Amino acid sequence: MNRPFLSPGGATHGKAAAELVLEVEGLQTYFYTRAGLVKAVDGVSFSLRRGETLAIVGESGCGKSVTALSLMRLVADPPGRIVGGAVRLDGLDLLGLDAAAMRQVRGKEVSMIFQEPMTSLNPVMTIGRQIREALMLHGAGSRQAAQARALEMLQLVGIPEPAQRLKEYPHQLSGGMRQRAMIAMALACNPKVLIADEPTSALDVTIQAQILELMASLQRKLGTAVILITHDLGVVAETADRVIVMYAGRKVEEAAVDELFAHPLHPYTRGLMRSIPRLALMRRETAPDGRLQEIPGMVPALSNLPAGCTFAPRCGFASDICRREYPRYEEKRAGHRAACWHSDRLTGDGNG
Amino acid sequence: MAVIDHDAELSRAGANIRGPLGSILFFVRRYPLGAIGALIMLGFVAVALFADAITAFDPLTTNARDSLAPPGGAHTLGADFMGRDLLARIIYGARISLAVGLGATVLGCLAGMIVGLLSGYFGGWLDLTVQRLMDIMQSLPLLVMALVMAASLGPSLTNTIVAIAIPLVPNVARVIRSNTLALREMPFVEAARAIGMSETRIALTHVLPNTLAPLIVLATAQFGSAILVESALAFLGLGVPEPHPSWGRMLSESAAEYVRTAPWLVIFPGVAISAVVFGTNLLGDAIRDMLDPRQRF
Numbered sequence A: 001m002n003r004p005f006l007s008p009g010g011a012t013h014g015k016a017a018a019e020l021v022l023e024v025e026g027l028q029t030y031f032y033t034r035a036g037l038v039k040a041v042d043g044v045s046f047s048l049r050r051g052e053t054l055a056i057v058g059e060s061g062c063g064k065s066v067t068a069l070s071l072m073r074l075v076a077d078p079p080g081r082i083v084g085g086a087v088r089l090d091g092l093d094l095l096g097l098d099a100a101a102m103r104q105v106r107g108k109e110v111s112m113i114f115q116e117p118m119t120s121l122n123p124v125m126t127i128g129r130q131i132r133e134a135l136m137l138h139g140a141g142s143r144q145a146a147q148a149r150a151l152e153m154l155q156l157v158g159i160p161e162p163a164q165r166l167k168e169y170p171h172q173l174s175g176g177m178r179q180r181a182m183i184a185m186a187l188a189c190n191p192k193v194l195i196a197d198e199p200t201s202a203l204d205v206t207i208q209a210q211i212l213e214l215m216a217s218l219q220r221k222l223g224t225a226v227i228l229i230t231h232d233l234g235v236v237a238e239t240a241d242r243v244i245v246m247y248a249g250r251k252v253e254e255a256a257v258d259e260l261f262a263h264p265l266h267p268y269t270r271g272l273m274r275s276i277p278r279l280a281l282m283r284r285e286t287a288p289d290g291r292l293q294e295i296p297g298m299v300p301a302l303s304n305l306p307a308g309c310t311f312a313p314r315c316g317f318a319s320d321i322c323r324r325e326y327p328r329y330e331e332k333r334a335g336h337r338a339a340c341w342h343s344d345r346l347t348g349d350g351n352g
Numbered sequence B: 001m002a003v004i005d006h007d008a009e010l011s012r013a014g015a016n017i018r019g020p021l022g023s024i025l026f027f028v029r030r031y032p033l034g035a036i037g038a039l040i041m042l043g044f045v046a047v048a049l050f051a052d053a054i055t056a057f058d059p060l061t062t063n064a065r066d067s068l069a070p071p072g073g074a075h076t077l078g079a080d081f082m083g084r085d086l087l088a089r090i091i092y093g094a095r096i097s098l099a100v101g102l103g104a105t106v107l108g109c110l111a112g113m114i115v116g117l118l119s120g121y122f123g124g125w126l127d128l129t130v131q132r133l134m135d136i137m138q139s140l141p142l143l144v145m146a147l148v149m150a151a152s153l154g155p156s157l158t159n160t161i162v163a164i165a166i167p168l169v170p171n172v173a174r175v176i177r178s179n180t181l182a183l184r185e186m187p188f189v190e191a192a193r194a195i196g197m198s199e200t201r202i203a204l205t206h207v208l209p210n211t212l213a214p215l216i217v218l219a220t221a222q223f224g225s226a227i228l229v230e231s232a233l234a235f236l237g238l239g240v241p242e243p244h245p246s247w248g249r250m251l252s253e254s255a256a257e258y259v260r261t262a263p264w265l266v267i268f269p270g271v272a273i274s275a276v277v278f279g280t281n282l283l284g285d286a287i288r289d290m291l292d293p294r295q296r297f
Helices: A013-019 A064-072 A099-105 A127-137 A143-156 A162-166 A175-187 A205-222 A233-239 A257-262 A267-274 A277-282 A320-324 A343-350 B006-012 B019-030 B032-049 B086-122 B124-138 B142-153 B157-183 B187-194 B199-235 B247-258 B264-291
Strands: A020-033 A036-049 A053-057 A080-089 A110-113 A193-197 A225-230 A242-247 A250-256 A329-333 A336-339
Touching: A020 A064, A020 A225, A036 A064, A036 A080, A036 A225, A036 A242, A036 A250, A053 A064, A053 A233, A064 A080, A064 A110, A064 A193, A064 A225, A110 A175, A110 B187, A127 A143, A127 A162, A127 A175, A143 A162, A143 A175, A175 A205, A175 B187, A205 A233, A225 A233, A233 A257, A242 A257, A242 A267, A250 A257, A250 A267, A250 A329, B019 B032, B032 B086, B032 B264, B086 B124, B086 B157, B086 B199, B086 B247, B086 B264, B124 B157, B142 B157, B142 B199, B157 B199, B187 B199, B199 B247, B199 B264, B247 B264
Parallel strands: A053 A225, A053 A242, A110 A193, A193 A225
Antiparallel strands: A020 A036, A020 A080, A242 A250, A250 A336, A329 A336
């Protein structure tokens, strides 16, 4: 459990363990459905240092949201179940906790914000009461103390006229303001880890930038570690320290953000980068005819994965071995891991 | 192109409402029928509350000399065959009707709310069992069900309320359950879980308050039918027992014997029942429109 994440020879074991706030090892979340066994998350491991932002990237259905829900143990059972692995928060095994103890962790130690600010707040309850609720559940003391803290949080997330807003209902706030209120609610108890599941996907672009900037500044102020779930590589480039790319329930690549963008070692990652308009233009990586490139095909049905590399059917580099055997997930460059048989063929023209 | 008077448009939309009086006036202008309904209901409530001050007659005192006295004269609305003042009996009867209506509605809604919430939020075998039970109850019409209940419980005011409340339960439970089924999948329920709230608390503080709007609409409709069923039960001799004045029984006592000789004994209690049910329905419709987000702006 003391494996340091990056710089294999660097920090001593004890120090590295103290730095790590969250460790996930071999997490497996399966869904037992009529269509068969769906391995939504299959053996995902990662760790998170204090104050770090880790982005988990992938297409819809790649298992990134289920990973997030698994950390909170909020996967609906049935049909889903965490069947293997370990999630340790400061050494505390979250998967072993009983329901009541887990409730004490949620919101206090690990918080979550969701994609839909429009519907993530209860329409018949004031903003103030919803933030207070989070505080009172985790022993904030009196109602007055919770109210004062709620006011402070609204100020912190930059909502104008916070005292007035506390008394208002969600429909009186715009989408951006609601997401700010959600962030205030999630951070009210000063959690160690904040999981943000597509926090800006439902917002328009200018508001997106504001919210990302807000999250980054709060993170600096409060020292919260953030897991950012997104499909938007632009957001990743702006905010993340480290990136995990997921495909079909597994990790396919992982690196520090600059390293990943400079040298993508998995064809899927490269495909993702090429299919983003802004980034593609900036990097002049568009196809010769100037059109955007897409990744051909679709994510395979998780209940019926192909043998060998799951990405092979969509991959331009795929060879016989790809279709036969799943590639080993290994370190290809310093601090940069990927699961691909042909990473060496990518390094040459990946940054061209 | 016509010139638009912005101020007039704004006040039509209710933008410059000042104080409670302003809100009332706005309601009256926006929902005139609802206002009439509210007025009728307020009237009945006032009559029930201040019954002693309104009529000098005691509703229970008999007087052989005034037997079947016609309207006008000392008895404004006439007197029944025992010489009891009809107006006084209708006024005191309002107490019974409103008490039964309110009691049965509140009781039925509370029970239905609990059943519907448990059934909808927690689901599983509990939902299945409870819903089949509700199916059985709903297979009988409200009146028949109330009849069975009233007959088995015996006549008294409390028993009448219970007898009418029980058949209301499945209607309320259905509405609450179906709303709960949709609400429990809402992101804010997930968000409440993510801040560490227990399922019971989520059901009570997040799901239940969101089901109240449709419940209020349903409750006003149930209120009217509860009063109607009470009258029907009394008409059939199963309601609130003698000598308490009940509109339904006043009708039934007189209908057979006196409808030709003393029609006022049938007409006035009938008008009272119709008016109160009409009032609740008008008010209920207005409340439904008010709570409908598609009509609110």
